Amino acid sequence: MTTPPAKPPAIAAAYDAWSAQYDHDRNPTRDLDAQVLPRVLGELRPRATLETGCGTGKNTAFLASISQSVLAVDFSSGMLAKAAQRGLPPQVRFAQCDLLQRWPADNSSIDLVSCSLVLEHLKDLSPYFEEAARVLAPGGHLWVCELHPYRQYAGSQARFAGASGDTVKVDAFTHHLSDFTAAAGRAGLHLRRLDEWCHPDESAALPRLISFLFQR
Numbered sequence: 459m460t461t462p463p464a465k466p467p468a469i470a471a472a473y474d475a476w477s478a479q480y481d482h483d484r485n486p487t488r489d490l491d492a493q494v495l496p497r498v499l500g501e502l503r504p505r506a507t508l509e510t511g512c513g514t515g516k517n518t519a520f521l522a523s524i525s526q527s528v529l530a531v532d533f534s535s536g537m538l539a540k541a542a543q544r545g546l547p548p549q550v551r552f553a554q555c556d557l558l559q560r561w562p563a564d565n566s567s568i569d570l571v572s573c574s575l576v577l578e579h580l581k582d583l584s585p586y587f588e589e590a591a592r593v594l595a596p597g598g599h600l601w602v603c604e605l606h607p608y609r610q611y612a613g614s615q616a617r618f619a620g621a622s623g624d625t626v627k628v629d630a631f632t633h634h635l636s637d638f639t640a641a642a643g644r645a646g647l648h649l650r651r652l653d654e655w656c657h658p659d660e661s662a663a664l665p666r667l668i669s670f671l672f673q674r
């Protein structure tokens with residue numbers, strides 16, 4: 459008799475469990491995202507930035523360096539606790555928030571919404587893009603960087619080694635490239651830039667990341 463596979467933990471609980479080692483694991487996807495974010499957003503000077511799914515705050519210091527204020531949100535208390543330990547500058551605030559609920563920002567109050575490696579965990583992209591469009595000021599930007607769909611088609615998804623050495627896969631959903639552009643378009647956001655990124659050590663492989671810069 460075969461034992462059915464264990465039900466994957468809920469996503470927030472999985473990230474709580476991953477938080478202690480997230481910054482230390484070998485993770486070329488995480489590292490490549492950290493490299494490409496400043497290359498695309500480095501010229502922007504937002505007053506108010508909302509970082510959605512900030513995790514352990516890997517990108518928060520960079521966002522603070524270009525922004526007058528950063529509100530960094532995530533639904534994993536474990537990831538937020540790690541981010542708070544980074545000693546980030548005073549213009550950074552953290553808040554716990556499920557991105558599938560209403561975000562803690564007023565209408566048209568944000569100049570930059572940033573999102574790195576989060577949307578694979580949302581089954582339906584529409585609520586995310588609708589909230590981004592609601593909080594963005596006219597002319598404001600939305601950065602989205604995700605594991606490239608090609609990688610998802612080949613079976614990649616967020617995963618880490620659990621306490622007993624087993625591989626824990628975090629619930630993830632495949633989104634085609636057009637799913638992102640269609641959800642953004644329905645929300646009234648315009649695509650300004652699309653890039654595909656290969657890790658320098660993997661130049662012959664499939665692109666690892668895809669990023670979009672949308673504008674309201």
Ligand SMILES: C[S@@+](CC[C@H](N)C(=O)[O-])C[C@H]1O[C@@H](n2cnc3c(N)ncnc32)[C@H](O)[C@@H]1O
Pocket residue numbers: 469470473488491510511512513514515516517531532533534537555556557558573574575576579580616
């Ligand atoms: C792979 S980590 C990326 C963290 C960070 N952006 C980075 O690039 O290192 C994904 C993050 O998204 C968060 N997340 C996933 N789904 C979420 C949701 N519905 N609401 C809030 N946060 C969510 C997780 O808790 C986790 O911290």
